[in-house]
Amino acid sequence: xxxxxxxxxxxxxxxxxxxxxxxxxxxxxxxxxxxxxxxxxxxxxxxxxxxxxxxxxxxxxxxxxxxxxxxxxxxxxxxxxxxxxxxxxxxxxxxxx
Amino acid sequence: xxxxxxxxxxxxxxxxxxxxxxxxxxxxxxxxxxxxxxxxxxxxxxxxxxxxxxxxxxxxxxxxxxxxxxxxxxxxxxxxxxxxxxxxxxxxxxxxx
Amino acid sequence: xxxxxxxxxxxxxxxxxxxxxxxxxxxxxxxxxxxxxxxxxxxxxxxxxxxxxxxxxxxxxxxxxxxxxxxxxxxxxxxxxxxxxxxxxxxxxxxxx
Amino acid sequence: xxxxxxxxxxxxxxxxxxxxxxxxxxxxxxxxxxxxxxxxxxxxxxxxxxxxxxxxxxxxxxxxxxxxxxxxxxxxxxxxxxxxxxxxxxxxxxxxx
Numbered sequence: 001x002x003x004x005x006x007x008x009x010x011x012x013x014x015x016x017x018x019x020x021x022x023x024x025x026x027x028x029x030x031x032x033x034x035x036x037x038x039x040x041x042x043x044x045x046x047x048x049x050x051x052x053x054x055x056x057x058x059x060x061x062x063x064x065x066x067x068x069x070x071x072x073x074x075x076x077x078x079x080x081x082x083x084x085x086x087x088x089x090x091x092x093x094x095x096x097x
Numbered sequence: 098x099x100x101x102x103x104x105x106x107x108x109x110x111x112x113x114x115x116x117x118x119x120x121x122x123x124x125x126x127x128x129x130x131x132x133x134x135x136x137x138x139x140x141x142x143x144x145x146x147x148x149x150x151x152x153x154x155x156x157x158x159x160x161x162x163x164x165x166x167x168x169x170x171x172x173x174x175x176x177x178x179x180x181x182x183x184x185x186x187x188x189x190x191x192x193x194x
Numbered sequence: 195x196x197x198x199x200x201x202x203x204x205x206x207x208x209x210x211x212x213x214x215x216x217x218x219x220x221x222x223x224x225x226x227x228x229x230x231x232x233x234x235x236x237x238x239x240x241x242x243x244x245x246x247x248x249x250x251x252x253x254x255x256x257x258x259x260x261x262x263x264x265x266x267x268x269x270x271x272x273x274x275x276x277x278x279x280x281x282x283x284x285x286x287x288x289x290x291x
Numbered sequence: 292x293x294x295x296x297x298x299x300x301x302x303x304x305x306x307x308x309x310x311x312x313x314x315x316x317x318x319x320x321x322x323x324x325x326x327x328x329x330x331x332x333x334x335x336x337x338x339x340x341x342x343x344x345x346x347x348x349x350x351x352x353x354x355x356x357x358x359x360x361x362x363x364x365x366x367x368x369x370x371x372x373x374x375x376x377x378x379x380x381x382x383x384x385x386x387x388x
Contacts, residue, residue, distance in 0.1 A: 012130055012131055012133075015127070015130045016127055016130065016131065019123055019124075019126055019127035019130070020127065022123050023120055023123045023124055023127070026116055026119050026120045026123055026150075027116075027120055029116055029153075030112070030113055030116035030117065030120070033109055033112045033113065033116070033157075034109055034113065036109075039157050039158070039160070039161035039165065040161065040183055040184065040187050042157055043154050043157060043158060043161075043187040043190070043191060044187065044190060046150050046151075046153065046154040046157075046191065046194075047154075047187075047190040047191050047193070047194040048194070049150055049194075050147050050150055050151065050191075050194035051193075051194045053123075053143050053146055053147055053150075054143075054147065054194070054286075054289055054290075056126075056143065057140050057143040057144075058282055058285065058286050058289075060130075060136050060139055060140060060143075061136070061140060061282060061285065062278055062279065062282040063136070064136035064137065064140075065259070065263065065278045065281070065282070066274065066275060066278050068136065069259065069263065069264075069267070069278075070263075070267040070271070070274045070278075073263070073264040073267035073268065073274075074267060074268070077264070080260065080264045080267075081260060084256055084259045084260050084263075084264075085256065086137055087137065087259070088252055088255060088256040088259070090137050090140040090141065090144075091252065091255065091285055092248075092252050093140070093141060093144040094140060094143065094144050094147075094289060095248055095252075095288060095289050096144070096148075096387050097143075097144040097145070097146075097147035097148045097151065097387075151383075151386055151387075155379055155382065155383050155386075158379060158382065159375055159376065159379040162356070162360065162375045162378070162379070163371065163372060163375050166356065166360065166361075166364070166375075167360075167364040167368070167371045167375075170360070170361040170364035170365065170371075171364060171365070174361070177357065177361045177364075178357060181353055181356045181357050181360075181361075182353065184356070185349055185352060185353040185356070188349065188352065188382055189345075189349050191386060192345055192349075192385060192386050193290050193291075193345075194290075206324060206325055206327075209321070209324045210321055210324070210325065213317055213318075213320055213321040213324070214321065216317050217314055217317045217318055217321070220310055220313050220314045220317055220344075221310075221314055223310055223347075224306070224307055224310040224311065224314070227303055227306045227307065227310070227351075228303055228307065230303075233351050233352070233354070233355035233359065234355065234377055234378065234381050236351055237348050237351060237352060237355075237381040237384070237385060238381065238384060240344050240345075240347065240348040240351075240385065240388075241348075241381075241384040241385050241387070241388040242388070243344055244341050244344055244345065244385070244388035245387075245388045247317075247337050247340055247341055247344075248337075248341065248388070250320075250337065251334050251337040251338075254324075254330050254333055254334060254337075255330070255334060257330070258330035258331065258334075262330065280331055281331065284331050284334040284335065284338075287334070287335060287338040288334060288337065288338050288341075290338070290342075291337075291338040291339070291340075291341035291342045291345070
């Protein structure tokens, strides 16, 4: 069952709503630039989008660890190590972005 | 003319294209979650979006400094100081996001 | 034995070396400012220190997950959830810093 | 006079104090690891150091813009553009770190 594999299926509607809102915010930035709005206000909006995306990323990560990492920990230390190394690399990419 | 004040008007088509692409990437993340794709791949995509947004923000900032901050520097030290303090605060928000 | 609890004891000498180097880099920034070196060079050095600290943080996090989170996963789902929520909050703080 | 060129000479004592404190915090992290303190607490401390360094970097940047960028704006548009491109690159490195 794919639903239980990745651990976030029960929250799909909530994620979809959040990402729709973020998509609207990106469209808003595009409109602000077309209307030649004040640059600092555009930057503030971009910061808000990045924050919202980081927050979505953190929640996905938490559910990933709860499902995939914990499952791997029950399987074998090697499986856990592989999943944890993979998650850490993803965290590193998020931190740099 | 407001278009020349903020200094990015000649680049509006390029910004619009970049933001359209980012909007498509956000929609892609939403679709990945609905299709229950692997969490780490979703996180990688979110990192890519944040990077793209930071890059748009940096370019806006550079043009803002070139136009507004430089103009304020020609006006008065006080005007420059106010613009620079405002830009620094915006940079601080970008860095935390 | 507390040493095995947190999972990083075997690496203490390596961490100590890395943090000594970072400490030296912070001292270097202080010296650069006292010598009135060029601001952009100081900023480049500060970025390098932040990167080095993030890298130490990521490695600590990886070991923490490998030891504490995996141990909690063997204990109970509730224990795992608590550890994972705690780790996610720490990741969120790192990302904002 | 080099002291006035980079614009932060009057604040050298304050910067030195802040960097001494940061140096002490890095030493504190090293000690926490040697004492095998709880990993999450070490990460919290690392986040605090990064925040403090970012804050020093932002203040340096603000002074740099007030002095060097504003001076370049009075010199020529080309000089201003070069300084602003340089500052933007430094901001990009800070944001990624």
